[in-house]
Amino acid sequence: MYKLINFFAVTLFVGIGFISCKTEPKSKTVIKKQKPNIIYIMADDHTTQAFGVYGSRLADLNPTPTLDKMAKEGMIFDNCFVNNSICVPSRAAIITGQRAQTSGVIDLEGVLPQEKQYLPKEMKKLGYQTAIVGKWHLHEEPAAFDYYKVLPVQGKYFNPDFRIQGDKPWPQNVVKTKGHSSDIITDSTLDWLKKKRDPSKPFFLMHHFKAPHDDFENAPRYNEYLKDTFIPEPRSLYENDNHGSIATRGKNDSLTRVIASSVSRRNIIRNQAMNIYPEKEIYKKYGVAQEIPITKHTRFNNTKEEKEYTSTVYQDYLKKYLRCVKGVDDNVKRLLDYLEEEGILDNTIIVYTGDQGFMLGEHDYIDKRWMYDESMRMPFFVRYPKSIKANSRTDAIINNTDFAPTLITMAGGEQPKYMQGKSFKTILETGEEPKDWQKATYYRYWMHLAHRHGNPAHFGIRTKAYKLIFYYGKYWVDTDNPNAEWNKKSWGNDFTRHTPVAWEFYDLKKDPKEMNNAYKDDKYAEVIADLKNQLLNMRKDLNETDVNYPHIQKVIDQHWND
Incomplete structure (x- = not known):
């Protein structure tokens, strides 16, 4: 009897539930997709x-x-x-x-x-x-x-x-x-x-670290990090083969003492020892950089004394840099x-x-x-x-x-x-890279010889296989219009504002370390011509021409086919 009553009770409950489901309107709730x-x-x-x-x-x-x-x-x-x-x-x-x-x-x-x-x-x-x-x-x-x-x-x-x-x-x-x-x-x-x-x-x-920008200062807990480790050195620190051009070196390397801040004592205006050592210690330990005679081979002086000096500076430089990097890496872990x-x-x-x-x-x-x-x-x-x-x-x-x-x-x-x-x-x-995806990128550095670093102004194009650079620094200052807004006093170093104009070309498949400027190599003539056409088109398409800087455009026109 108990089982029969229980059966009717369950049947009634299910039936009511079924009627309820049939008569209850369906929910119109939409689950909103969560944005990342x-x-x-x-x-x-x-x-x-x-x-x-x-x-x-x-x-x-x-x-x-x-x-x-x-x-x-x-x-x-x-x-x-x-x-x-x-x-x-x-x-x-x-x-x-x-x-x-x-x-x-x-x-x-x-x-x-x-x-x-x-x-x-x-x-x-x-x-x-x-x-x-x-x-x-x-x-x-x-x-x-x-x-x-x-x-x-x-x-x-x-x-x-x-x-x-x-x-x-x-x-x-x-x-x-x-x-x-x-x-x-x-x-x-x-x-x-x-x-x-x-x-x-x-x-x-947006989470933006200051590190590892120079001048490098790491947290004290990293002072011993890499202390006894030899940091691998790039060959081009000492031997540079055919890298660069007259624009970055000057005739017979005559600009190497003032162009581009260096690890070695090559650059007498700004080198890494000036940043990482107290001034008196530099002079006491290594002597004054100006004492090195200016010769064709000054840029990469391979005497035993200069190699030892450059290696010492490089090791200290990289350890300071990498200690700052270590602090960044550890702090990213905290965030993750x-x-x-x-x-x-x-x-x-x-x-x-x-x-x-x-x-x-x-x-x-x-x-x-x-x-x-x-x-x-x-x-x-x-x-x-x-x-x-x-x-x-x-x-x-x-x-x-x-x-x-x-x-x-x-x-x-x-x-x-x-x-x-x-x-x-x-x-x-x-x-997958779409078939119509960009095959090259455009680069432009404007600040000719700025801030004691001494880098000439230049622009260029880079593809997966090649790189073409044009240095136009010789006529950066518009002498015909000395008050023009582009003559920024904070940019150029007075001792050599006019640097030579030159092209550089690198075959990145054969020369990934950019040790051989092959611009004058005839076998690349067609490649370079094509890159120049691409460069002209990119400058126009990207609104990066020098229509507002006629003194620079004049240099471009004069030296485009050099």
């Missing part, structure tokens, strides 16, 4: 030579274990290039997606007002909360971001001040901190993530650990790059500015396991104007028509 968070991490002057994943002579030192692991979990770009290897123009290109003459930022004096801070503006349109922490260097207030905490200009390595939003006009709202900049910048980013971000929105965060603890790591697109490359003794050069690959190439890799395959790699050519369009499209937006860069989202997601 985006963190763009950029270190200052972190060059590809100072990674494991780029396979340089320094790779075996394992300088970047965290970054290497992150890179292998996503896609690595082998041909990412800067448009101008100097801080402000590079950062402007990244924020605007535009070339220098379009954005108006051609040099370190360039500014980027709020109305041109396009990347954060576009991300906000897509519903993102935006923030920037660390180095900004674009002079005007980063007001397009919802939140900012940025260094004044270059900032300090130790106990840095930061400019923030506040009651006073920019840049008067300043907070003081204690500690090393890499640690403090990461502390500030983590503070924003934990306390200031809106969990209901996706976030777009937090994202993992919060359960948002795999829903966050993480980009890592430098704002340009950096010369680590190659060709006896320090600093950047050059169109040579160590200076022009940017490290670049992206981790996002939801759409980017791990252990993927591409040799597709990208440049820093492509970053903004790519981030915008990855966030679900459309590439703005006013941006000159192109989104490479398809490459990230498929691993």
